[in-house]
Amino acid sequence: MNIAERYVRLAHGIDTHVQHFIDGYSGPPQWADRTRRAPAALLQETQDFLQHVEDVPDAGRREWLRTQGQAMHTHARLLTGEKMPFAEEVRGIYDIDPLTAPLDELDAALKTFEDALPGTGSATERLERLRDRVSLDNADVLRVAEPILHELRRRTADLYGLPAGENFTIHLVTDKPWGGYNWPLGNLQSRIDINTDFPVALPGLPGLLAHEGYPGHHTENAHKETELVRGRGWQEHQLQLLYSPQSVIAEGIATNALDLVMPETEVQAWLTGELAQVAGLDPQDIIAYLQATKAREDIKHVSGTAAVMLYQDGSNEDDVVKFLKHYNAVNEERARHSLSFIRHHRGYVYTYSVGQALVKKYVEHKGQAGFGELLKQPVTPGMLANG
Known part of the structure; x- marks a missing residue:
């Protein structure tokens, strides 16, 4: 299974738990696997995905997939019931810090x-x-x-x-x-x-x-x-x-x-x-x-x-x-x-x-x-x- 297929299958698994997670998809329909997996299984799947990402040869593609994978890992952690501060949630999902105003x-x-x-x-x-x-x-x-x-x-x-x-x-x-x-x-x-x-x-x-x-x-x-x-x-x-x-x-x-x-x-x-x-x-x-x-x-x-x-x-x-x-x-x-x-x-x-x-x-x-x-x-x- 290539890295893109792993990415797409994992995203569809998370989408069965997180409403509107997927905004659009136009790839192979057989990759759009919406089999509902338990949160613990999705967590393991994101960890496996992040390991496979390190084998991607192109540095820019690898970093993009790694960052997207880390977001999915954060979603999976939340789905298992893990509690985390809101700022940590934002950083984990979006790769940014939340901004507020005095x-x-x-x-x-x-x-x-x-x-x-x-x-x-x-x-x-x-x-x-x-x-x-x-x-x-x-x-x-x-x-x-x-x-x-x-x-x-x-x-x-x-x-x-x-x-x-x-x-x-x-x-x-x-x-x-x-x-x-x-x-x-x-x-x-x-x-x-x-x-x-x-x-x-x-x-x-x-x-x-x-x-x-x-x-x-x-x-x-x-x-x-x-x-x-x-x-x-x-x-x-x-x-x-x-x-x-x-x-x-x-x-x-x-x-x-x-x-x-x-x-x-x-x-x-x-x-x-x-x-x-x-x-x-x-x-x-x-x-x-x-x-x-x-x-x-x-x-x-x-x-x-x-x-x-x-x-x-x-x-x-x-x-x-x-x-x-x-x-x-x-x-x-x-x-x-x-x-x-x-x-x-x-x-x-x-x-x-x-x-x-x-x-x-x-x-x-x-x-x-x-x-x-x-x-x-x-x-x-x-x-x-x-x-």
């Missing part, structure tokens, strides 16, 4: 944000009114997305190339804990879902489509399928594991995606010009929203701090909701929606903030060519953190 820093950042919001009333009320003025009717979301995707795809193809035959479809969905999602389907195809539980704000739509599509998740998956699976025969990359270090890199790429194809000044001009006209929105409202969003950038690690409150400090859900309401300046419904994501995904919340920082630092050092490397080569959070 309250004094959050308070100062929140004050700056509140001062940037127009109008009167609480920060939550002013933000809701402003968001309402720049949000799209659900019936308009896909129409407005068309010119955005056209431009993002053109720029991505020019800067990083796109494999022939890649494509995705977009669907509007409801009742989800996330705002957008890319489902990798294999054969260079994806499905992108946009959640409309809350109205979609125009100023966030280019970032959302870059994150999920060009040059984010879809682009990364298509390039790695082309370069690694078809080019090198590394079939482990036909499998996407959600709760693993793989997601730190994927979210790091996606959270930086828009910046890597379009400078912030161009995004602002696009939103207040062509896109405001297409959407039928007032450019001045968009400018005000963008200014508030910019002022909000220093309110960092709110979800990460909330996760520590919940899973490390033992805070009750009402206290966590109160914290999320206050520092995100949102109403009860939005705060509980955020809590739902944390409840659903636990340490996954750190893949965004830590992944963004790791990829941003790497690209600052390597330039756009470095971003192109990340789209095509297997790397781990530890590899990026260590230079």
Whole structure:
């Protein structure tokens, strides 16, 4: 049995215990063995896998598989009932440390944000009114997305190339804990879902489509399928594991995606010009929203701090909701929606903030060519953190 088959079989075994562990798989169906194994058997299987990984000749491939295997080993330990601190869980599964924010820093950042919001009333009320003025009717979301995707795809193809035959479809969905999602389907195809539980704000739509599509998740998956699976025969990359270090890199790429194809000044001009006209929105409202969003950038690690409150400090859900309401300046419904994501995904919340920082630092050092490397080569959070 080759190392890729061992990897895929082990992942499917863990997926029978850990819901949504596998995000996508397009490899040989006979490898997708969903025979439910006891946690102790899975633990032994991960230990055996890690031993076989050391025989992989390519150093980069070996390190990637080793790090993914260590994540599966952590899952198996948890499944056997082993108790571990939340920070150890995050490190074991994602190859990163959880990040939180001191309250004094959050308070100062929140004050700056509140001062940037127009109008009167609480920060939550002013933000809701402003968001309402720049949000799209659900019936308009896909129409407005068309010119955005056209431009993002053109720029991505020019800067990083796109494999022939890649494509995705977009669907509007409801009742989800996330705002957008890319489902990798294999054969260079994806499905992108946009959640409309809350109205979609125009100023966030280019970032959302870059994150999920060009040059984010879809682009990364298509390039790695082309370069690694078809080019090198590394079939482990036909499998996407959600709760693993793989997601730190994927979210790091996606959270930086828009910046890597379009400078912030161009995004602002696009939103207040062509896109405001297409959407039928007032450019001045968009400018005000963008200014508030910019002022909000220093309110960092709110979800990460909330996760520590919940899973490390033992805070009750009402206290966590109160914290999320206050520092995100949102109403009860939005705060509980955020809590739902944390409840659903636990340490996954750190893949965004830590992944963004790791990829941003790497690209600052390597330039756009470095971003192109990340789209095509297997790397781990530890590899990026260590230079």
